[in-house]
Amino acid sequence: MSTQKQQTVAVVGTGVIGAGWITRFLAQGFDVIATDPVDGAEAQMRKKVKQAWPYMEQRGLAAGASMERLSFTNNLQEAVQNVCLIQENVPEREELKRKVLAEIDKHADTDAIIASSTSGITPSVLQQNCSNPERVIVAHPFHPVYLLPLVEIVGGTATSQESISQAEAIYKKVEMKPLLIEREIEGHVADRLMEALWREALHLVNDGVATTEEVDAAITYGAGLRWAQMGPFLTFHLAGGEQGMRHMLHQFGPALKLPWTKLEAPELTYELKERVIEGCETSAGNHSVEELEAKRNEFLVRLLDLVEEYWPEPQSIMGNKKELSNG
Amino acid sequence: MSTQKQQTVAVVGTGVIGAGWITRFLAQGFDVIATDPVDGAEAQMRKKVKQAWPYMEQRGLAAGASMERLSFTNNLQEAVQNVCLIQENVPEREELKRKVLAEIDKHADTDAIIASSTSGITPSVLQQNCSNPERVIVAHPFHPVYLLPLVEIVGGTATSQESISQAEAIYKKVEMKPLLIEREIEGHVADRLMEALWREALHLVNDGVATTEEVDAAITYGAGLRWAQMGPFLTFHLAGGEQGMRHMLHQFGPALKLPWTKLEAPELTYELKERVIEGCETSAGNHSVEELEAKRNEFLVRLLDLVEEYWPEPQSIMGNKKELSNG
Missing domain, CATH: 3.40.50.720 (NAD(P)-binding Rossmann-like Domain)
Incomplete structure (x- = not known):
């Protein structure tokens, strides 16, 4: 060529x-x-x-x-x-x-x-x-x-x-x-994740639990700040203390069965647990949860500064987002 | 007091x-x-x-x-x-x-x-x-x-x-x-959204479609970068061109019915559509999608710089995340 x-x-x-x-x-x-x-x-x-x-x-x-x-x-x-x-x-x-x-x-x-x-x-x-x-x-x-x-x-x-x-x-x-x-599925990987969140967002609005602005705020002021750096698995790995995902699945696994969302969770089999734990341990490499947390915190501090620089205008743009807590 | x-x-x-x-x-x-x-x-x-x-x-x-x-x-x-x-x-x-x-x-x-x-x-x-x-x-x-x-x-x-x-x-x-x-539900709002994504992530790993590292990468290199600034509704509002969410629901609404995820979507009634469209229009205030896009882009440019500063190490930390594309 x-x-x-x-x-x-x-x-x-x-x-x-x-x-x-x-x-x-x-x-x-x-x-x-x-x-x-x-x-x-x-x-x-x-x-x-x-x-x-x-x-x-x-x-x-x-x-x-x-x-x-x-x-x-x-x-x-x-x-x-x-x-x-x-x-x-x-x-x-x-x-x-x-x-x-x-x-x-x-x-x-x-x-x-x-x-x-x-x-x-x-x-x-x-x-x-x-x-x-x-x-x-x-x-x-x-x-x-x-x-x-x-x-x-x-x-x-x-x-x-x-x-x-x-x-x-x-x-x-x-x-x-x-x-x-590796496997062909409609929506590939990323869109399936986004669609799951999106559908739950629609349910919350449909059921009158939250407005679209509140749903957006629930993301941008919370998990959204983490997701720019770490996906859901590594996030939970860090939330699990020194034992990481292993502790997390042990402690919170059963909560996965609670009917919070309208999405059924898969059976938490031994194989699935091990796959998830090993994946997180591979991602973490030789680094302790503590080291990963320090990186995350340095990143979040700077991201918060950056977001604040862009919030003042979006907040006034976003109408009642600024007045969120009065809604 | x-x-x-x-x-x-x-x-x-x-x-x-x-x-x-x-x-x-x-x-x-x-x-x-x-x-x-x-x-x-x-x-x-x-x-x-x-x-x-x-x-x-x-x-x-x-x-x-x-x-x-x-x-x-x-x-x-x-x-x-x-x-x-x-x-x-x-x-x-x-x-x-x-x-x-x-x-x-x-x-x-x-x-x-x-x-x-x-x-x-x-x-x-x-x-x-x-x-x-x-x-x-x-x-x-x-x-x-x-x-x-x-x-x-x-x-x-x-x-x-x-x-x-x-x-x-x-x-x-x-x-x-x-x-x-306003309404008490288990998981409140943010956790329901996170749980929906998390459960779909578990399905993808369980079904062998992606590893935990790939799921995490599918978030951090894509939607995760947006979610630090804008939630799912405003994101879609911007993706819908000048007509924003109104166009989006018109063009992609039917796709919501596709069985991509294992989560059922609510019926897209006229009321739900209007609630979603009006919410986005309120969030956008008097600003055109074009103005919002400029803000988003300025933010993303700086966020990408910031993330790159923190990626070099996390990438080596994250084992095969660096070698993602060889996975």
């Missing part, structure tokens, strides 16, 4: 997610060819890229990175040639995605990766109409794509291991954190 | 949560009387307070704040007199909590607030054996209590509105964000 081709990607579908990808690739010094059949799509997309660009400058542009290296065409067939990766972001409808991916597959070089940004459709379904399905994957990003580093990479039954590795290398080049997901 | 009494609280039960409360009250210039029947509890607690103190200094101590203003007694009856608030943090067992709260209620001044840190027991249940139940509330904090500002305040059927207001004022004095919850 030529050096030029290795530095060029195509983005198919230039809405919020597509424009996010374009911004990220451009900022990392890639050439980008964008395509979208919708009237006025190019202007809308260029506006979005321009709006996001100052943040890319603040984060630091790669050598040679420029908005000038973005071209737009209405011709899908042309757009997807001579690129190392085609990122598809058309609306989330299975039949549409399958049709567009088959079209991309027909015209793209056989050594190019075809990646769908889908959150809810599995790659085995998406690759069905492709002649070269081994290079079709899901690469699911998070909004705003130009700032959040997570990308979930999932292969279908026909996807090759080489394609996964090739895709992983490209996303690492654009400063992302690829999470390789 | 004397000025001295207004500046003095009692903390009953001095484990992780109790010690967190003690640290917060001391740092905000309160006198604290601590009590715990467990052997060695005082030494353990003083160690925890000492460890947390440097973070309190970084955050900024109130005038006169000092660890010297902490006293310890084995005598519950003595501990709870002449204070404006008694914060109870004994183990999470209903009969034990009810017994301890009744004992506190018997000896505390009648104008003192009695607050339980319980996450799972409702105040109406807790206040049943008290002679002055009108001043018994739940005030549920988040770990680490000395850094996270959220506290959920819930009254029981016998709790007076005055007590709620009185408690709210005290928690505001110690730089907390009181969230007044």
Whole structure:
């Protein structure tokens, strides 16, 4: 593959997610060819890229990175040639995605990766109409794509291991954190977690327990401050004292059975407990809970300062969030 | 109430949560009387307070704040007199909590607030054996209590509105964000949200879809970065383009019905939709989604810098998190 081709990607579908990808690739010094059949799509997309660009400058542009290296065409067939990766972001409808991916597959070089940004459709379904399905994957990003580093990479039954590795290398080049997901499930991993929280949030609002503002405050003033640094497992590991997750599951495991949420918990079998405990111990490495807590606290102190700098305005923006306690 | 009494609280039960409360009250210039029947509890607690103190200094101590203003007694009856608030943090067992709260209620001044840190027991249940139940509330904090500002305040059927207001004022004095919850439910609000995510996380690990490290990475590199600033509702409001949540529910509402998680979503009735949309519009105030996005981006740019400062070590700490993409 030529050096030029290795530095060029195509983005198919230039809405919020597509424009996010374009911004990220451009900022990392890639050439980008964008395509979208919708009237006025190019202007809308260029506006979005321009709006996001100052943040890319603040984060630091790669050598040679420029908005000038973005071209737009209405011709899908042309757009997807001579690129190392085609990122598809058309609306989330299975039949549409399958049709567009088959079209991309027909015209793209056989050594190019075809990646769908889908959150809810599995790659085995998406690759069905492709002649070269081994290079079709899901690469699911998070909004705003130009700032959040997570990308979930999932292969279908026909996807090759080489394609996964090739895709992983490209996303690492654009400063992302690829999470390789072994099993195809709708929603992959991150969206399932977010959806679980989101559905419970809807129940709380629906049952009149809390308003949307209160639900948001319950996150941003509490667990949300921790989640920027540590996920739920490591968080609980730290909450368990010196014995970490082992103590936690022992002491609070039974509480998992309480019908707090409308989500059923899995049976806490010996195997599941051990898997969770070992995972947390691996994450913690040789570091004691005490050392991890010190890191967390240093981080939280600085995060609180940062959040306070941005709260005064959001608070007045957020209407009764400021007056939360009077609500 | 004397000025001295207004500046003095009692903390009953001095484990992780109790010690967190003690640290917060001391740092905000309160006198604290601590009590715990467990052997060695005082030494353990003083160690925890000492460890947390440097973070309190970084955050900024109130005038006169000092660890010297902490006293310890084995005598519950003595501990709870002449204070404006008694914060109870004994183990999470209903009969034990009810017994301890009744004992506190018997000896505390009648104008003192009695607050339980319980996450799972409702105040109406807790206040049943008290002679002055009108001043018994739940005030549920988040770990680490000395850094996270959220506290959920819930009254029981016998709790007076005055007590709620009185408690709210005290928690505001110690730089907390009181969230007044109208309806008593187990888990209040924040824990229900966290539990929903936590249960889904356990399912993902149980089903072999992801390891605990991968679940944690799926949060910290993605949504976790947003949740420090914005909760799920305002996040979706921003993801919905200029029409915000209204567009979001229109476009993605049906996807809520997909069986991604094992949690049932509520019926998206007209009433629920309107409640959600109006809540988001209130939160957004007069600010366009575009203005909110700019704020979010400025925040995220700085948060990413901050997280990167703390990631290099946690990454090596976190074992295969660094090698995530090879997992």
